Amino acid sequence: xxxxxxxxxxxxxxxxxxxxxxxxxxxxxxxxxxxxxxxxxxxxxxxxxxxxxxxxxxxxxxxxxxxxxxxxxxxxxxxxxxxxxxxxxxxxxxxxxxxxxxxxxxxxxxxxxxxxxxxxxxxxxxxxxxxxxxxxxxxxxxxxxxxxxxxxxxxxxxxxxxxxxxxxxxxxxxxxxxxxxxxxxxxxxxxxxxxxxxxxxxxxxxxxxxxxxxxxxxxxxxxxxxxxxxxxxxxxxxxxxxxxxxxxxxxxxxxxxxxxxxxxxxxxxxxxxxxxxxxxxxxxxxxxxxxxxxxxxxxxxxxxxxxxxxxxxxxxxxxxxxxxxxxxxxxxxxxxxxxxxxxxxxxxxxxxxxxxxxxxxxxxxxxxxxxxxxxxxxxxxxx
Amino acid sequence: xxxxxxxxxxxxxxxxxxxxxxxxxxxxxxxxxxxxxxxxxxxxxxxxxxxxxxxxxxxxxxxxxxxxxxxxxxxxxxxxxxxxxxxxxxxxxxxxxxxxxxxxxxxxxxxxxxxxxxxxxxxxxxxxxxxxxxxxxxxxxxxxxxxxxxxxxxxxxxxxxxxxxxxxxxxxxxxxxxxxxxxxxxxxxxxxxxxxxxxxxxxxxxxxxxxxxxxxxxxxxxxxxxxxxxxxxxxxxxxxxxxxxxxxxxxxxxxxxxxxxxxxxxxxxxxxxxxxxxxxxxxxxxxxxxxxxxxxxxxxxxxxxxxxxxxxxxxxxxxxxxxxxxxxxxxxxxxxxxxxxxxxxxxxxxxxxxxxxxxxxxxxxxxxxxxxxxxxxxxxxxxxxxxxxxxxxxxxxxxxxxxxxxxxxxxxxxxxxxxxxxxxxxxxxxxxxxxxxxxx
Numbered sequence: 001x002x003x004x005x006x007x008x009x010x011x012x013x014x015x016x017x018x019x020x021x022x023x024x025x026x027x028x029x030x031x032x033x034x035x036x037x038x039x040x041x042x043x044x045x046x047x048x049x050x051x052x053x054x055x056x057x058x059x060x061x062x063x064x065x066x067x068x069x070x071x072x073x074x075x076x077x078x079x080x081x082x083x084x085x086x087x088x089x090x091x092x093x094x095x096x097x098x099x100x101x102x103x104x105x106x107x108x109x110x111x112x113x114x115x116x117x118x119x120x121x122x123x124x125x126x127x128x129x130x131x132x133x134x135x136x137x138x139x140x141x142x143x144x145x146x147x148x149x150x151x152x153x154x155x156x157x158x159x160x161x162x163x164x165x166x167x168x169x170x171x172x173x174x175x176x177x178x179x180x181x182x183x184x185x186x187x188x189x190x191x192x193x194x195x196x197x198x199x200x201x202x203x204x205x206x207x208x209x210x211x212x213x214x215x216x217x218x219x220x221x222x223x224x225x226x227x228x229x230x231x232x233x234x235x236x237x238x239x240x241x242x243x244x245x246x247x248x249x250x251x252x253x254x255x256x257x258x259x260x261x262x263x264x265x266x267x268x269x270x271x272x273x274x275x276x277x278x279x280x281x282x283x284x285x286x287x288x289x290x291x292x293x294x295x296x297x298x299x300x301x302x303x304x305x306x307x308x309x310x311x312x313x314x315x316x317x318x319x320x321x322x323x324x325x326x327x328x329x330x331x332x333x334x335x336x337x338x339x340x341x342x343x344x345x346x347x348x349x350x351x352x353x354x355x356x357x358x359x360x361x362x363x364x365x366x367x368x369x370x371x372x373x374x375x376x377x378x379x380x381x382x383x
Numbered sequence: 384x385x386x387x388x389x390x391x392x393x394x395x396x397x398x399x400x401x402x403x404x405x406x407x408x409x410x411x412x413x414x415x416x417x418x419x420x421x422x423x424x425x426x427x428x429x430x431x432x433x434x435x436x437x438x439x440x441x442x443x444x445x446x447x448x449x450x451x452x453x454x455x456x457x458x459x460x461x462x463x464x465x466x467x468x469x470x471x472x473x474x475x476x477x478x479x480x481x482x483x484x485x486x487x488x489x490x491x492x493x494x495x496x497x498x499x500x501x502x503x504x505x506x507x508x509x510x511x512x513x514x515x516x517x518x519x520x521x522x523x524x525x526x527x528x529x530x531x532x533x534x535x536x537x538x539x540x541x542x543x544x545x546x547x548x549x550x551x552x553x554x555x556x557x558x559x560x561x562x563x564x565x566x567x568x569x570x571x572x573x574x575x576x577x578x579x580x581x582x583x584x585x586x587x588x589x590x591x592x593x594x595x596x597x598x599x600x601x602x603x604x605x606x607x608x609x610x611x612x613x614x615x616x617x618x619x620x621x622x623x624x625x626x627x628x629x630x631x632x633x634x635x636x637x638x639x640x641x642x643x644x645x646x647x648x649x650x651x652x653x654x655x656x657x658x659x660x661x662x663x664x665x666x667x668x669x670x671x672x673x674x675x676x677x678x679x680x681x682x683x684x685x686x687x688x689x690x691x692x693x694x695x696x697x698x699x700x701x702x703x704x705x706x707x708x709x710x711x712x713x714x715x716x717x718x719x720x721x722x723x724x725x726x727x728x729x730x731x732x733x734x735x736x737x738x739x740x741x742x743x744x745x746x747x748x749x750x751x752x753x754x755x756x757x758x759x760x761x762x763x764x765x766x767x768x769x770x771x772x773x774x775x776x777x778x779x780x781x782x783x784x785x786x787x788x789x790x791x792x793x794x795x796x797x798x799x800x801x802x803x804x805x806x807x808x809x810x811x812x813x814x815x816x817x818x819x820x821x822x823x
Contacts, residue, residue, distance in 0.1 A: 119626025126596020162582035163565040
């Protein structure tokens with residue numbers, strides 16, 4: 001697992017290895033046909049930076065991994081009990097999210113654990129039970145399952161089962177998440193729906209650096225155990241102005257990114273950027289006005305914002321990278337159908353990953369890209 | 384943008400540099416092997432592997448586990464309550480020893496009454512502590528009251544020793560309105576914030592890595608506290624036990640792992656649980672100080688825990704205590720243990736080698752306890768338990784509203800909606816729900 005992970009330190013951003021990582025390309029001399037390589041690796045989305053936030057003081061240009069580091073830095077500075085741990089976090093992490101933190105705050109606060117996910121989460125729960133702030137890292141969301149028992153049976157139920165005598169509300173679990181172009185089965189997964197079925201935890205996914213920092217700081221401050229999934233394809237690709245100081249973005253609140261009147265589009269993480277592009281395409285090619293909503297928190301999710309939008313537009317498209325069966329779109333879809341039955345003018349559409357493991361070479365065909373979403377909109381409008 | 388490239392290049396450079404130096408070493412070795420001129424004495428070579436500190440050997444030999452003659456069992460008094468080696472006598476005062484005895488026997492009395500009450504269907508489930516009372520009391524007494532306890536489910540004696548009221552034991556088993564856990568968990572899943580006893584949960588061994596995390600946080604607080612974590616020998620087979628042992632050693636945590644090895648995990652005997660020398664033998668493999676004690680000898684348990692506690696706090700390192708006992712009772716009220724073990728075997732431990740009778744021998748020999756004391760204490764303790772038992776039984780269950788609280792710290796809109804929906808429903812179908820049994 002760790003060996004596979006190491007590949008992705010450098011491979012996380014295909015653009016980077018082409019433009020900057022000359023040494024890396026030399027490793028495979030057969031890749032001489034650069035245009036072909038580029039086409040194969042072309043990102044399936046275009047990152048849309050957020051408007052520069054003005055209300056939280058000075059900002060600086062950060063990509064997503066740097067905004068995560070910034071959030072962790074703010075936390076360690078303001079909370080003396082806070083500790084960060086996981087596999088390989090001490091030297092800065094395989095995605096560079098913890099760079100410099102150990103030097104700044106000490107090795108008792110930023111440290112490596114043995115390679116054991118159930119241990120990492122169990123340990124984090126214990127830190128939180130003792131009243132300290134625990135920020136655990138699981139190296140890839142794909143490797144969170146060994147800790148499923150600790151998350152579902154323990155973390156999520158700690159407060160409830162003890163009658164609020166004990167809790168692990170100070171626990172936050174961070175994990176890189178989502179497809180990355182070439183991550184195949186175990187460096188691409190989006191496991192949020194597995195956790196959405198578990199009362200007691202919160203599951204949060206940001207779409208870019210500003211959201212990542214604000215939502216992560218909310219997760220850390222929240223008095224419930226939180227899982228924070230970081231879209232790893234955005235670690236380097238997403239760059240925008242992020243406030244330097246600490247700020248929070250509320251959990252369980254979806255954000256309407258673009259107002260529209262004909263169709264509501266709900267997504268989260270990287271898929272938001274696909275949605276934005278699809279919304280433009282729909283406007284240009286079909287004259288359809290799309291309302292784009294970033295759900296941000298998977299559990300407990302913001303039913304009100306989504307339903308309010310669907311009452312207005314009468315149509316809903318939900319899209320996620322994860323497989324369709326049992327995916328979180330199913331939950332949104334059935335809830336909206338229940339709440340907005342009289343307003344719906346077409347069946348709710350789900351554009352998701354197929355019900356297969358996440359493939360390596362077939363990734364361009366697997367993901368719910370803009371063309372698949374565009375086609376779904378066409379069908380819904382003509383319904 | 385520039386900044387991030389720099390970071391990346393740095394990482395790439397580091398990786399490349401590492402590779403290059405390894406490659407060089409490799410080449411140098413090959414070169415010297417082919418062009419070597421002078422005789423080379425291979426016995427002077429030292430292993431350079433980063434993963435272990437050891438010598439080379441030139442004979443093929445597998446390390447054999449020592450299971451026939453395992454780690455010895457530390458004991459302080461024999462089965463008749465005689466101190467074997469006076470230098471090991473903890474020399475506890477009469478009051479302390481009487482307290483040990485009364486807590487062990489009170490637990491035993493409570494066990495008998497609650498076990499029977501389950502047989503009569505008055506509570507849904509119960510697990511007794513028969514035969515393991517000594518491990519609870521001996522270890523609890525050696526701790527500081529501020530030390531945090533993580534348990535499995537057969538450690539009620541630790542709470543008893545710390546002064547958990549009989550009323551609250553009963554409230555939990557009856558899941559009545561006095562239960563601190565708000566009636567949500569099965570019986571015997573006790574917890575007490577005031578007494579630093581973390582609420583029990585059913586999944587086995589999950590508490591082990593958690594205890595390590597708490598010990599780490601406590602170490603950072605620098606407050607002269609330790610953590611103790613109890614588990615059975617069956618639970619020690621779980622992956623979480625491995626996680627906990629290893630984390631505690633590498634992260635240097637002030638923690639005592641206390642394994643109750645009572646020979647069975649429900650019906651599974653230890654020879655189907657492991658093939659090594661029990662649990663204690665695993666400790667050194669994790670770099671952990673380890674000891675095996677006679678779990679029916681309350682003083683041996685006390686001494687081992689006392690010393691482990693002292694050193695764990697002073698040296699920030701974990702200790703493993705394996706207390707050998709025998710599970711005299713059934714696994715739980717849902718189990719009939721005669722289906723997989725002989726009555727003779729059980730009787731031996733109940734009659735010949737029991738922690739309570741051993742301590743009683745010790746006290747009798749010192750004239751600290753008489754037949755009369757025994758009779759009156761039995762009567763008194765039974766009366767105490769029966770009184771709270773009846774009170775607990777009469778008490779209403781908690782308000783059904785509490786089904787929805789504490790899922791999250793706050794009440795979410797979704798849960799609030801479900802709560803209101805339940806109330807509307809129950810109003811409409813009142814007669815089909817046991818509303819009169821619940822607090823309003």
